[in-house]
Amino acid sequence: MDQEMIEIRLKGGPKNGEPLSILADQESIELPFETHLSMGVDGTILICRGQLVSNWFLAKASVYRKQVRAADEPEYTFVANREIVRCAALSRRGQQCQGEAIRGALCCPAHAEQQPAADLVRNPCLLKELREIAAESCAA
Numbered sequence: 001m002d003q004e005m006i007e008i009r010l011k012g013g014p015k016n017g018e019p020l021s022i023l024a025d026q027e028s029i030e031l032p033f034e035t036h037l038s039m040g041v042d043g044t045i046l047i048c049r050g051q052l053v054s055n056w057f058l059a060k061a062s063v064y065r066k067q068v069r070a071a072d073e074p075e076y077t078f079v080a081n082r083e084i085v086r087c088a089a090l091s092r093r094g095q096q097c098q099g100e101a102i103r104g105a106l107c108c109p110a111h112a113e114q115q116p117a118a119d120l121v122r123n124p125c126l127l128k129e130l131r132e133i134a135a136e137s138c139a140a
C-alpha cells in the first residue's frame with residue numbers, strides 16, 4: 001500500500017522556502033547536507049558530494065519539525081543542524097559499523113565498551129579534526 005505523500009514548504013534554516021514531497025505522517029524530517037566526509041583505510045579524509053558514500057564518516061543534516069496550525073496545511077520549521085558521526089568500530093566481518101556514534105565519542109553504544117577495532121578510534125584528535133574540516137567544507 002502506498003503511503004500518502006504531501007507537498008510542503010520548508011520554513012527557516014538553510015532550506016528556507018524550498019518545496020518538498022514527504023510522507024503525510026512525518027513528525028520531523030532530516031535533510032542531509034550536500035557534502036559529507038569520508039575516510040579511506042589509510043586515514044585520508046575526503047570531502048564527498050551527493051549521496052552518502054559507503055565509507056562516510058561525518059555528515060550533517062538540517063532538522064525540520066512539523067507544526068500544525070488549525071485548518072491549515074502542516075508547516076515544517078527549522079530546528080537545528082545536526083552532526084552525525086558514524087561509529088568507527090569494525091563489525092565481525094571487518095566492515096565499519098553502521099551505527100551512529102554517541103555524541104562527542106567515536107563509537108555507538110554497542111561498541112563503546114568494546115576494545116576499539118579500527119585505527120580511527122585510537123586517534124583522539126580525529127573527531128576534532130573532522131569537525132574542523134566539516135565546518136569549513138560541508139555545505140547545507
Ligand SMILES: [Zn+2]
Binds near residue numbers: 107111
Ligand atoms: Zn558501532
